[in-house]
Amino acid sequence: MGALLEVEDLTVWLATRRGPRMAVDGLSFQVGSGEIFGIAGESGSGKTMTAMALLGLLPHAARTSGKAVFEGRDLLSMSARQLRAVRGRRIAMVSQDPSTSLHPMLSIETQLTEHMRHHLGLGRSEARGRAVELLATVRIPDPEQALGAHAAQFSGGMRQRIAIAVALACEPRLLLADEPTTALDVTVQAGILRLLHRLRAERELAVVVITHDLGVLSAVADRICVMYGGRTAEVGPRENVLTRPRHPYTRGLLDALPHPEGGAAALRPIPGSPPSLGEVPEGCPFHPRCGYAVPDCRTERPAPVLVEPGHASACPPDPLGGIA
Amino acid sequence: MSALLEASGVSVDYHRRGAPALRAVDGADLSLARGEILGLVGESGCGKSTLGRAVVGLLPAAGRIRFDGHPIVPLGRRRRAPGMRGLQMVFQDPYASLNPRRWVGDQVGDGYLLGGASRREALRRAGELLERVGLPADAARRYPHEFSGGQRQRIAIARTLAAEPSCIVADEPISALDASAQASVANLLVDLVRELDMGMVFISHDLSVVRQIADRTAVMYLGRVVEAGPTQELWSSPAHPYTRALISAVPRADGAGVLPVELPGDVPDPARPPSGCRFHPRCPLARPECSRDDPPLVVLRDGRSAACVLQNAGEPARPLADSTTHIGKDAT
Incomplete structure (x- = not known):
């Protein structure tokens, strides 16, 4: 499985009134073809800005450094024109709220076919035929009729399926899904997760799922990257990260979840709150909230190092290393 | 166990211009004892927030509360009756429920x-309450924007405590917050409920949190309570x-990489609920009579009830038959 996307030392500065502030700080990861890669983190961890940087959709006056090589070309050094040829064609995006990502006044057909006609040069009837197939793929009942409808006529879950169909229209190789199920009920979420899982298998589609919900990643992700303060805290195979976490932040996130077997024990929150933009502490960004911090953590900025094959953690003291 | 808050046969209609009234809650029953946490769960649009607002008197409702x-x-233009001060509400969005100025x-x-x-x-005394909810006492002389979402929700909780409530209805109080x-x-x-011997209705779409903290759970579907009972039994x-x-x-x-089970179909339009049992079009165990007969919520053994x-x-509650052949199939 060769890497489809290779992000190396990605750094993003956002322009604020008090000058540039670092939102992503030296992030590196790879996503293979047909892989579901999960990025987990709380608000302000830089997970959404990572996706925006890959798509060239960062806010005005933001700056980036590093590399993001996709299909052999660096997305970060592309011109606006070159990016437009990739975006929507080779890389597509699904956002959190399908009621804002779909246009309320345009028919579903228009939204599904306009970029097929633009990117692929298809004619009207050909594009329409593919649109029907796409709606069937994402299990919209009665696709022919759905083409003439508008977004408001569908439920939240159906809208998200349509948004995924729009993203798939030009057969992208990579789908960026930013909190794709956060606005949905669990029953509907289950359907969307199954859909992403099936699309990956059927189309060898690579999917980056960005979410704060470790349960979602546990269901679909092959590998998981946990971000904190714009940096990687831990990255590795799903099972290793969720059952044998090596970074105290990952452990804390898992402990803060309700216990799967229930019971009267209190929830165990991580003390403090995540740093806001431009206020990431010196040293390890997590050290003020970490129960295992040693003096070095206040000054040394740790990079992820391999703790077992394929599994890296940015915590040199490795206090969880001895715990099976 | 006498009920602190009791609702039976509650119905709430939303009147809409140019359309028939929409019955968001249709004959729902609830009861809450002192010192008890009742979790109220269901999909969006099931009427759980509407029921929560109705039981504190924020919405006019038919039935007995x-x-x-x-x-x-x-609630109307008149002053709320003094006895009602003990019943307070915590809202979802602490950014909207506090005055920024x-x-x-x-x-x-x-x-x-x-x-x-x-x-x-x-x-x-506000300073004391703010300390009680885990904020520094000098928080009293600061403005809401100086606090994070979690801190703001603590402020909103402190504000309800000033009324010395014996019962709190909390509508998605943690949904807008970070993990x-x-x-x-x-x-x-939970600490406040135990310490002050209050009752709390905890409305949430997050079932795992409800499982962790609620003594009893009530499940709503399309305007009705379809099951209620002690949380552990209801889950197991x-x-x-x-x-x-x-x-x-x-x-x-x-x-483990296990895909969650999908419930096929969407919540029906509450303006046109299905005939018979409202869940029958999506129910893996539906029988022919389910499309005709609308089962009432009946009391079973061990404090449980189901419709x-x-x-x-x-x-006693009968275990449900295995339905993997129906809902287990890959319905994506």
Whole structure:
């Protein structure tokens, strides 16, 4: 499985009134073809800005450094024109709220076919035929009729399926899904997760799922990257990260979840709150909230190092290393 | 166990211009005892927030709602009856429920001012409450924007405590917060209920949190309560097929890579509910009579109740038949 996307030392500065502030700080990861890669983190961890940087959709006056090589070309050094040829064609995006990502006044057909006609040069009837197939793929009942409808006529879950169909229209190789199920009920979420899982298998589609919900990643992700303060805290195979976490932040996130077997024990929150933009502490960004911090953590900025094959953690003291 | 808050046969209609009224809650029943946490769960649009607002009197409702023995009168232009002060509500969005231009202490102290305290006294006691919910005492002289989402929700909770409530209805109180803030605010609410011997209705779409903190759970579907009972029993052996479907849709962060089970179909339009049992079009165990007969919520054994033909009044909850052949198939 060769890497489809290779992000190396990605750094993003956002322009604020008090000058540039670092939102992503030296992030590196790879996503293979047909892989579901999960990025987990709380608000302000830089997970959404990572996706925006890959798509060239960062806010005005933001700056980036590093590399993001996709299909052999660096997305970060592309011109606006070159990016437009990739975006929507080779890389597509699904956002959190399908009621804002779909246009309320345009028919579903228009939204599904306009970029097929633009990117692929298809004619009207050909594009329409593919649109029907796409709606069937994402299990919209009665696709022919759905083409003439508008977004408001569908439920939240159906809208998200349509948004995924729009993203798939030009057969992208990579789908960026930013909190794709956060606005949905669990029953509907289950359907969307199954859909992403099936699309990956059927189309060898690579999917980056960005979410704060470790349960979602546990269901679909092959590998998981946990971000904190714009940096990687831990990255590795799903099972290793969720059952044998090596970074105290990952452990804390898992402990803060309700216990799967229930019971009267209190929830165990991580003390403090995540740093806001431009206020990431010196040293390890997590050290003020970490129960295992040693003096070095206040000054040394740790990079992820391999703790077992394929599994890296940015915590040199490795206090969880001895715990099976 | 006498009920602190009791609702039976509650219905709420939303009147819409140019369309028939929409019945968001249709004959729902609830009861809550002192010192008890009742989780109220269901998909969006099931009427759980509407029911929560109706029981505190924020919405006019048909049916019988009593708090501490007094009937609930919907909020109007008149002053709320003094007996109702003990019933308070916490809202989802602490960014919207606090006034950005007033000191936090003044907002928390309003409850004491209404009780006849001076402003100085109200501010001092507000400071005490803010400390009680885990904020520094100097928070009283600061503005809401100086606090994070979790801290703001603590402020909103402190404000309800100023009224010295015996019952709190909390509508999605942690949904807008980050993971670690969710856990700490949920813990705070549980501590307060236990310590002050209050009752709490905890409305949430997050089933795993409800499972962790609620003593009893009520499950709503399309305007009705379809199952209620002690949380652990309800989870380990759900009596209503909808309860089971909800539970199996929750993904677990256990790293096992198990896809959650999908409940096919959408929640029907509440303006046109299905005939018979409202869940029958999506129910994996539906029988022919389910499209005709609308089962009432009946009391089973062991403090449980359910609205399903498979359950019989006065008997223990019957385990549901395996339905993997239906809902287990890959319905994506």
